Amino acid sequence: MKVVKFGGSSLADATQFEKIIHIIQQDPERRAIVVSAPGTRFKGDIKVTDLLIQYANAVRNHESLEDVQTEIIDRYRNIANHFAVPDAVMEHISAVITGLASQSFADQDHQLAAFKAHGEYLNAYLLSQILTKLGLPTKFMDPRTVGFDVAGPVNDAHVTPKTYNHLAAYQTSTDYLVFPGFFGINEADGTIATFSRGGSDITGSIVAKGLHAEVYENFTDVDAIYSVDPHIVPNPKSISKMTYREMRELSYAGFSVFHDEALLPAIEAQVPINVKNTNHPDLPGTLIVPEQGFKPAGFITGVASSKGFSALYLHRYLLNKEVGFTLKLLQILYKYGISYEHMPSGIDDLTIIFDNRELTPETVQAMCDDIRTELHPDQLEWIDHYAIIMIVGEGMQLSPNTIEKIIRPLTDHDINIHMINEGASKISIMLGTDEADAEQSVKLIYQHFFDNNRIFTD
Numbered sequence: 001m002k003v004v005k006f007g008g009s010s011l012a013d014a015t016q017f018e019k020i021i022h023i024i025q026q027d028p029e030r031r032a033i034v035v036s037a038p039g040t041r042f043k044g045d046i047k048v049t050d051l052l053i054q055y056a057n058a059v060r061n062h063e064s065l066e067d068v069q070t071e072i073i074d075r076y077r078n079i080a081n082h083f084a085v086p087d088a089v090m091e092h093i094s095a096v097i098t099g100l101a102s103q104s105f106a107d108q109d110h111q112l113a114a115f116k117a118h119g120e121y122l123n124a125y126l127l128s129q130i131l132t133k134l135g136l137p138t139k140f141m142d143p144r145t146v147g148f149d150v151a152g153p154v155n156d157a158h159v160t161p162k163t164y165n166h167l168a169a170y171q172t173s174t175d176y177l178v179f180p181g182f183f184g185i186n187e188a189d190g191t192i193a194t195f196s197r198g199g200s201d202i203t204g205s206i207v208a209k210g211l212h213a214e215v216y217e218n219f220t221d222v223d224a225i226y227s228v229d230p231h232i233v234p235n236p237k238s239i240s241k242m243t244y245r246e247m248r249e250l251s252y253a254g255f256s257v258f259h260d261e262a263l264l265p266a267i268e269a270q271v272p273i274n275v276k277n278t279n280h281p282d283l284p285g286t287l288i289v290p291e292q293g294f295k296p297a298g299f300i301t302g303v304a305s306s307k308g309f310s311a312l313y314l315h316r317y318l319l320n321k322e323v324g325f326t327l328k329l330l331q332i333l334y335k336y337g338i339s340y341e342h343m344p345s346g347i348d349d350l351t352i353i354f355d356n357r358e359l360t361p362e363t364v365q366a367m368c369d370d371i372r373t374e375l376h377p378d379q380l381e382w383i384d385h386y387a388i389i390m391i392v393g394e395g396m397q398l399s400p401n402t403i404e405k406i407i408r409p410l411t412d413h414d415i416n417i418h419m420i421n422e423g424a425s426k427i428s429i430m431l432g433t434d435e436a437d438a439e440q441s442v443k444l445i446y447q448h449f450f451d452n453n454r455i456f457t458d
């Protein structure tokens with residue numbers, strides 16, 4: 001069995017639905033289908049998930065709801081009309097969307113999760129009705145009935161082991177199984193939760209593991225995963241094959257084409273992932289595979305950048321000799337409920353990199369005050385607008401002078417590098433730069449390694 005996941009861009013309107021139905025029918029192994037909510041149809045269009053967030057806010061603020069409800073319902077209606085599904089289908093979708101406004105929720109987070117999750121829920125329902133109308137035996141895999149159990153924060157949930165047992169029951173099903181992506185049921189109280197944004201990729205991977213799929217095909221709107229984000233460098237080189245851990249590092253650092261948390265279930269079950277284009281399904285796309293036996297095609301596979309970080313730089317002589325320094329530091333972070341992303345250290349220096357979403361101005365101030373009074377650093381510097389540049393490649397393990405090759409294009413252009421983190425991972429090097437230099441750094445590294453086919457540059 002193959003699991004196929006279609007992203008929002010592949011389900012944006014009836015024309016895209018036609019394409020994905022053709023893709024499903026092209027290969028009898030494509031039995032498990034995971035769908036996102038309808039995505040953008042053109043530049044400036046709004047994803048249904050974002051409309052649902054607007055809708056949730058409007059309900060909370062006691063604003064007028066009619067326009068946003070109509071806009072959401074019409075996205076489904078346009079698709080439903082094209083396939084002439086029975087009227088009852090659209091009546092159900094309209095009732096569910098309007099009914100959300102009168103439901104009560106434990107708090108704002110639960111309300112948001114429930115509203116968002118319905119984008120995927122109703123799209124999966126609609127697709128299963130369309131496939132049924134086309135004469136294909138189809139099951140709508142309602143997460144409540146399936147037991148798609150999750151735990152953790154309701155807008156950033158994680159799957160629980162039970163879900164895999166529940167999914168295993170469908171392994172031999174001969175029906176088309178249509179799952180809503182993104183959507184989970186809180187194991188503790190049965191309320192609705194979602195994965196983090198872009199999380200239908202995670203659902204696809206969980207379903208692939210649970211059903212022991214031979215491959216997880218992830219259909220999107222690009223021909224392949226490229227060596228660099230195409231928004232930064234136009235027409236970049238495609239990656240035909242890469243390893244799970246290369247993808248994990250690159251998606252963490254900005255390759256939004258595949259969610260970084262979606263790697264784990266596929267890795268656990270060793271299911272290969274094939275990222276393909278819904279608009280060109282016959283192209284091979286990118287295959288993401290285990291490390292064993294993998295032969296790198298070059299020195300680096302990709303370069304990514306991610307903004308939205310801050311860094312705390314601490315200097316104190318003999319820091320490396322002081323027992324408990326890092327422990328005390330982490331206790332201060334713990335006190336304010338702050339997690340950190342990275343913590344490279346030297347003999348007298350330490351940098352902690354934070355995701356800005358973890359911080360408020362008040363917690364930063366309080367945390368820095370505590371560090372000053374409890375740890376007495378010689379120097380404490382807070383750096384805003386920090387970016388991470390990640391250079392990734394299995395081939396880097398085989399090559400000497402790795403750092404020098406990567407740094408040279410940046411130093412040649414006077415780019416200020418705040419931090420270099422090499423060695424924690426064998427296959428990646430992380431640089432810290434100002435946000436303002438991030439894209440230029442990515443372009444320079446890409447040009448150095450990929451332009452003129454200097455993939456094994458020296």
Ligand SMILES: Nc1ncnc2c1ncn2[C@@H]1O[C@H](COP(=O)(O)OP(=O)(O)O)[C@@H](O)[C@H]1O
Nearest residue numbers: 007008009220221222225226228229255256257
């Ligand atoms: N390295 C990369 N290779 C390919 N696409 C990338 C890369 N980095 C970012 N992207 C972006 O990811 C997009 C696909 O992801 P997404 O918008 O989430 O699609 P979907 O709607 O299928 O879920 C592409 O259109 C592209 O703009």
Ligand SMILES: N[C@@H](CC(=O)OP(=O)(O)O)C(=O)O
Nearest residue numbers: 007008036049197198199200
């Ligand atoms: N619709 C959700 C989940 C998702 O994965 O969407 P997409 O496949 O369009 O990235 C979101 O926008 O976050």
